Amino acid sequence: MAENKKEPRKRGKKEKKGNKFALGVAVLGIVFVVGCYTVKANTYRTKFFPHTIINGIDASEKTVDEVRQVMSKQIDNFESKIRSRDNNDEIIKGSDVGLAFVEDSSLEDLLHQQNSMAWIANMSGEKNLKIKSSFTVDDNKFEDTVSKLRAFDESKFVAPVDAKISDFVQGSGYSIIPEVEGNTLDVKKAKEYIKSQLIVLNNDINLDYEENDLYEKPAKRSDDPTLNLALTNLNKYISARISYDKLNVLNGDTIHKWLTVNSDGSVNISDEGVESFVKTISNAYNTIGKPKTLKTSYGPTVTISGGSYGWKVDTEKEKATIKSLIEAGETTKREPEFSRKAASHGENDYGNSYVEVNLTTQHMFVIKNGSKVLESDFVSGNVAKSWTTPPGAFPLTYKTRNATLKGEGYSTPVDYWMPFNGGIGFHDAPWRSAFGGQIYRTSGSHGCVNLPPAIAKQLYDYVDTGFPVLCYNLAPTAVTPEPTESSSSSESSATEATVEPIGDTTQAGEIKSAVEIGQ
The missing domain is CATH 2.40.440.10 (L,D-transpeptidase catalytic domain-like)
Incomplete structure (x- = not known):
C-alpha cells in the first residue's frame, strides 16, 4: 500500500516544472514582442510615419533633416504658374523672388506631435500635413518680379461695371445690361496672397478664385432683386395704352420719359410729365372761353367770344387717373375727367x-x-x-x-x-x-x-x-x-x-x- 502512494507525488513535481518552463517561454516571447514593438516605436521618434506628406513633400520614413534636404532641393528648380483674369498664365521661378529654405522648428514640432507608440495604427492611410512656413522670399526681389506681371499692369485694368437697366427701346421696352466683372486687382492683397503661396511651394497660384476676393467686384449683378423689380415695374408702366378721341395714343413712347427708378426698385412717375400731358388734353378738349360760331335765326353767322360755357378738363382728377392707369399697365379708351361739361364735342359745343x-x-x-x-x-x-x-x-x-x-x-x-x-x-x-x-x-x-x-x-x-x-x-x-x-x-x-x-x-x-x- 505504501508503494502505491509515492508514485503520484513524483508526477506532480514534474508537471510543476513543465508549467514553469512554459510560462517562462511565454514571458520571454512577450518581452521580445514588446521589445521589438518598442524598438520600432523608437524609430518613429526620429522619423515620420509611412504615407506622411508635408507641404506636398513625401516625408515617409524620413527624419527632419532628410525632409529639410528634400525641401531645399525643391527650391533649385521650383517655379509657380500665376493665373489671373484676362491674362495668359505667367511663370515665377523661385530664384526670381529669392526663395530660400528656413530652418525653424516647424518640422520638429510636427514630429513631436506623432504618437510613436501608435505606429501600427499609422502604417496605412495618407497623412497630409502642413507647416506654416519653411520657406521665405527676398522682399526686394519679390516686389520687383511680381510688379512686372501682366496681372499687375494697372494701365490694363478694366474697372467693374454694375449691371443696369437699359435705355428705353421702342417696341421692346427695357432690359438688363449685364455687369462687367473687369480685371482690377487689389494689388496689395494679391501680392500678399502670391507670397503666401510661394512660401508653401504652391506651383499653381490662381488669383481668380472667388473665395480669394482679390478682384474688385460689381456692386450690382444681373440677378439683383431690386434691379429686377425695377425692370418689372418699368415694363409694366410702359405697357399702358391710353386712348383719347382727340389725341394720339398715350403709350410707352411718351410714358418712358416720365419714369425714374428709386433705390428700392419702385418707379416714380414725373408729376411734371403727366401735368404737361394733361395740358395737351386740356388744349384739345377745353372750349370754355374759346370763340363759338352761331348761325343766327336772322340768317347771318356770328362769332361769340367770352363766357363760361363749354368743356373744362379737371386737371387734378385727370392727372391722378392717368397715374393710376400707368401704374396698372392698363389699356383703355377714355374721355377725360371734366369739371365743366357742355352738350357736344362737335364743332359747336353747345349742340x-x-x-x-x-x-x-x-x-x-x-x-x-x-x-x-x-x-x-x-x-x-x-x-x-x-x-x-x-x-x-x-x-x-x-x-x-x-x-x-x-x-x-x-x-x-x-x-x-x-x-x-x-x-x-x-x-x-x-x-x-x-x-x-x-x-x-x-x-x-x-x-x-x-x-x-x-x-x-x-x-x-x-x-x-x-x-x-x-x-x-x-x-x-x-x-x-x-x-x-x-x-x-x-x-x-x-x-x-x-x-x-x-x-x-x-x-x-x-x-x-x-x-x-x-x-
Missing part, C-alpha cells in the same frame, strides 16, 4: 339746344333739338347807365321759383329766376308793360334779361341747369325771323321802371348772391 339772345334786336329764341320752340322780345341791361348785358356763351347756373331779387333799398319778388352769368339771368318782369325795341338803352335792367311773365314760365319749363345761353350783338338787317306757331312774342311799346333791384336768390335752401349789375 342743337340753346337759348339764342340777340342783344341788338332785344329778341330771343329757344332752340330745342334744332327747332324753334319759343321766341320773345325782352329788355336787357341799361346802356345809358353802363349796365349793358355782356355778350358771351354761358351755361344756365340753375333755376328756381319764387326768388327775391334784392338791391340797395329794394326787395322784389319774381316767380321765375334763371341765372346764367353770375347775378345776371332770365326772370319775369310783371312791372313792365312793354318789351323789346329800344327800351333797354335808357330804361333797361341792371343787366338781367327781363321777360314777360308768360314767356318766363315757358322758358322755365324748357331749360335746366347747364342749358346753353348764347348772347350776341347783331346789327339789324332786312332779314327777320319768321314766327312759329309754338313761339310767342310781346309788344315793345311801354317802358319799365328806371331802377331794378339787385338780388340774392334762393335755391334748395342756399343763398345765391347776385352781382351788382344783375337784375
Whole structure:
C-alpha cells in the first residue's frame, strides 16, 4: 500500500516544472514582442510615419533633416504658374523672388506631435500635413518680379461695371445690361496672397478664385432683386395704352420719359410729365372761353367770344387717373375727367339746344333739338347807365321759383329766376308793360334779361341747369325771323321802371348772391 502512494507525488513535481518552463517561454516571447514593438516605436521618434506628406513633400520614413534636404532641393528648380483674369498664365521661378529654405522648428514640432507608440495604427492611410512656413522670399526681389506681371499692369485694368437697366427701346421696352466683372486687382492683397503661396511651394497660384476676393467686384449683378423689380415695374408702366378721341395714343413712347427708378426698385412717375400731358388734353378738349360760331335765326353767322360755357378738363382728377392707369399697365379708351361739361364735342359745343339772345334786336329764341320752340322780345341791361348785358356763351347756373331779387333799398319778388352769368339771368318782369325795341338803352335792367311773365314760365319749363345761353350783338338787317306757331312774342311799346333791384336768390335752401349789375 505504501508503494502505491509515492508514485503520484513524483508526477506532480514534474508537471510543476513543465508549467514553469512554459510560462517562462511565454514571458520571454512577450518581452521580445514588446521589445521589438518598442524598438520600432523608437524609430518613429526620429522619423515620420509611412504615407506622411508635408507641404506636398513625401516625408515617409524620413527624419527632419532628410525632409529639410528634400525641401531645399525643391527650391533649385521650383517655379509657380500665376493665373489671373484676362491674362495668359505667367511663370515665377523661385530664384526670381529669392526663395530660400528656413530652418525653424516647424518640422520638429510636427514630429513631436506623432504618437510613436501608435505606429501600427499609422502604417496605412495618407497623412497630409502642413507647416506654416519653411520657406521665405527676398522682399526686394519679390516686389520687383511680381510688379512686372501682366496681372499687375494697372494701365490694363478694366474697372467693374454694375449691371443696369437699359435705355428705353421702342417696341421692346427695357432690359438688363449685364455687369462687367473687369480685371482690377487689389494689388496689395494679391501680392500678399502670391507670397503666401510661394512660401508653401504652391506651383499653381490662381488669383481668380472667388473665395480669394482679390478682384474688385460689381456692386450690382444681373440677378439683383431690386434691379429686377425695377425692370418689372418699368415694363409694366410702359405697357399702358391710353386712348383719347382727340389725341394720339398715350403709350410707352411718351410714358418712358416720365419714369425714374428709386433705390428700392419702385418707379416714380414725373408729376411734371403727366401735368404737361394733361395740358395737351386740356388744349384739345377745353372750349370754355374759346370763340363759338352761331348761325343766327336772322340768317347771318356770328362769332361769340367770352363766357363760361363749354368743356373744362379737371386737371387734378385727370392727372391722378392717368397715374393710376400707368401704374396698372392698363389699356383703355377714355374721355377725360371734366369739371365743366357742355352738350357736344362737335364743332359747336353747345349742340342743337340753346337759348339764342340777340342783344341788338332785344329778341330771343329757344332752340330745342334744332327747332324753334319759343321766341320773345325782352329788355336787357341799361346802356345809358353802363349796365349793358355782356355778350358771351354761358351755361344756365340753375333755376328756381319764387326768388327775391334784392338791391340797395329794394326787395322784389319774381316767380321765375334763371341765372346764367353770375347775378345776371332770365326772370319775369310783371312791372313792365312793354318789351323789346329800344327800351333797354335808357330804361333797361341792371343787366338781367327781363321777360314777360308768360314767356318766363315757358322758358322755365324748357331749360335746366347747364342749358346753353348764347348772347350776341347783331346789327339789324332786312332779314327777320319768321314766327312759329309754338313761339310767342310781346309788344315793345311801354317802358319799365328806371331802377331794378339787385338780388340774392334762393335755391334748395342756399343763398345765391347776385352781382351788382344783375337784375
